[in-house]
Amino acid sequence: MAVRAIDQVKASALGTSYAVSSSHPAVTQVGGQVLATGGNAFDATLAMAAVAWVVLPGQCGPGGDAFALTREPDGRVRAVSGSGFGPDGGTPGFYRDRRLEALPLDGPLSVAVPGALAAIGTLQARATRSLAELWSPAIELAGRGVPCTAKTLADVAEHRGSLEADPDLRSVFLPGGRLPRIGEVLRQPDLAATLRRLAADPAAFHTGWFADRAITFLRGTGAPFSGDEWTLGAAAPAEDAISAVYSGRTLHQTPTPSAGWMVLHQAALCDGVLGATDQLGPEAVHWFAEAARTAFRHRFASCGADNEAWRDALDQDAIRRSRAAISAHVAGAAPAVAPVGDTTSTVCVDADGTAVSFIHSLAFTFGSRTTVPGTGVVLNNRLGRGAYLVAGHPNEVAPRRKPLHTLNAWLLEEDGDLLATGNCPGGDGQVQWNMQVISHLLDHGDDPQRAVSLPRVTVFPGSDADVLDRPQVLRCEEGLPAGTLSTLAGWGHVVEETPVQRGGPGGSALVVKVDRGRGVLHAAADPRMEGVAVAL
Numbered sequence: 001m002a003v004r005a006i007d008q009v010k011a012s013a014l015g016t017s018y019a020v021s022s023s024h025p026a027v028t029q030v031g032g033q034v035l036a037t038g039g040n041a042f043d044a045t046l047a048m049a050a051v052a053w054v055v056l057p058g059q060c061g062p063g064g065d066a067f068a069l070t071r072e073p074d075g076r077v078r079a080v081s082g083s084g085f086g087p088d089g090g091t092p093g094f095y096r097d098r099r100l101e102a103l104p105l106d107g108p109l110s111v112a113v114p115g116a117l118a119a120i121g122t123l124q125a126r127a128t129r130s131l132a133e134l135w136s137p138a139i140e141l142a143g144r145g146v147p148c149t150a151k152t153l154a155d156v157a158e159h160r161g162s163l164e165a166d167p168d169l170r171s172v173f174l175p176g177g178r179l180p181r182i183g184e185v186l187r188q189p190d191l192a193a194t195l196r197r198l199a200a201d202p203a204a205f206h207t208g209w210f211a212d213r214a215i216t217f218l219r220g221t222g223a224p225f226s227g228d229e230w231t232l233g234a235a236a237p238a239e240d241a242i243s244a245v246y247s248g249r250t251l252h253q254t255p256t257p258s259a260g261w262m263v264l265h266q267a268a269l270c271d272g273v274l275g276a277t278d279q280l281g282p283e284a285v286h287w288f289a290e291a292a293r294t295a296f297r298h299r300f301a302s303c304g305a306d307n308e309a310w311r312d313a314l315d316q317d318a319i320r321r322s323r324a325a326i327s328a329h330v331a332g333a334a335p336a337v338a339p340v341g342d343t344t345s346t347v348c349v350d351a352d353g354t355a356v357s358f359i360h361s362l363a364f365t366f367g368s369r370t371t372v373p374g375t376g377v378v379l380n381n382r383l384g385r386g387a388y389l390v391a392g393h394p395n396e397v398a399p400r401r402k403p404l405h406t407l408n409a410w411l412l413e414e415d416g417d418l419l420a421t422g423n424c425p426g427g428d429g430q431v432q433w434n435m436q437v438i439s440h441l442l443d444h445g446d447d448p449q450r451a452v453s454l455p456r457v458t459v460f461p462g463s464d465a466d467v468l469d470r471p472q473v474l475r476c477e478e479g480l481p482a483g484t485l486s487t488l489a490g491w492g493h494v495v496e497e498t499p500v501q502r503g504g505p506g507g508s509a510l511v512v513k514v515d516r517g518r519g520v521l522h523a524a525a526d527p528r529m530e531g532v533a534v535a536l
């Protein structure tokens with residue numbers, strides 16, 4: 001069956017020394033420059049992260065969170081989870097006393113302690129260059145200004161009302177009180193100054209001048225932070241990845257509070273099935289959809305950041321029961337919650353074979369739409385987006401409990417060697433699209449660029465804490481045959497055909513694959529965004 005991929009003419013970037021990919025040309029460029037001048041994959045990741053904070057301001061920033069999966073030449077795969085707690089005074093009763101039925105999705109009450117700088121600190125320990133050197137391109141860009149892109153304009157236009165309410169956001173992104181024009185230079189001098197100070201002393205974000213300023217501001221708005229939870233957010237130690245076998249290869253993922261276990265759950269359900277089906281035919285799409293729904297149901301029913309319930313999803317008896325249900329070709333139910341999000345990421349492999357898959361986010365576009373005054377730092381809305389206000393739920397908001405995340409990163413090994421690494425931003429779409437890209441690579445032997453360009457299918461809603469009454473649909477990007485869509489409808493799926501959203505939120509898959517036999521790296525960037533992959 002012929003399946004139309006967007007931008008099929010484009011090929012993967014090929015190299016023998018290093019490869020890097022991201023969702024923005026400037027981000028990829030700085031990563032390539034670091035690698036070309038002898039830096040390692042950790043150096044490149046740190047430089048790219050800071051540039052992304054400047055050129056993709058709606059998606060990420062030092063006030064957000066970050067996760068990474070790393071593999072060094074000795075074969076050890078490690079995960080870094082940079083996310084923080086909500087406020088110490090943020091008990092369920094605190095929000096219910098304010099007659100809230102769910103946590104706010106913007107403003108100071110939606111903020112969790114940012115974890116990006118904690119993750120940066122852990123990655124810095126494996127870098128060869130100082131943050132002052134690695135962040136200098138980002139600091140220069142923020143001070144000099146960067147041209148407004150179509151993506152940034154769309155983000156600002158969508159959230160204009162919220163941005164107008166914050167003086168710092170208004171001054172940068174609504175010049176003269178109007179929408180910016182594509183190509184208009186947007187300067188962020190406060191962010192440049194903050195990055196310069198944090199490059200010299202990154203610990204100040206959680207325990208020094210920045211932490212003091214952030215806590216004073218948040219407490220002044222009524223957010224019940226004590227300051228102690230901010231200090232605890234300084235640590236994001238590297239830990240073992242979680243892993244499973246798919247299609248005879250080892251699939252590594254980021255552990256909780258990341259949603260990585262949901263990809264492992266889907267992989268266990270689909271293993272041995274998708275390779276025998278037409279690629280993105282009705283059988284394959286049905287399995288993608290029902291495996292995702294099964295994972296979302298389990299998350300919503302049982303999972304929290306501080307329990308081990310995710311392991312129950314991988315119990316062999318549970319997998320057998322779920323596979324039997326999926327084989328019946330009847331569309332199942334999903335939890336009644338909806339995915340939204342805006343995230344960005346990078347992947348790179350250096351000349352020594354070190355790999356880093358890095359993903360960071362403010363949660364929603366521009367996060368809480370609140371800045372720490374005078375710093376240029378936008379605060380996330382991860383608490384409001386990720387935690388539930390459901391009595392007794394393991395993901396219910398509580399002091400010293402991290403909200404569950406959608407962010408995750410993956411890495412594949414074959415016979416103990418690096419095979420591929422990647423990620424795909426996009427809220428609750430992440431775990432679904434990552435599974436699809438992995439299947440295309442392993443079950444059908446696709447080139448990475450084709451794997452990230454094929455039409456995607458998305459179960460909607462997923463398991464986010466916000467909107468609780470959206471109707472259940474299976475969103476299928478244009479490019480699938482009409483016969484596939486009609487067969488799925490006959491099996492009970494409510495099919496919604498959607499256009500490919502170039503420049504839209506999420507869905508920007510990145511992959512670097514290793515051809516061990518030839519010693520060649522294949523790097524791909526999703527055509528849905530402005531992404532660029534380079535290799536040398």
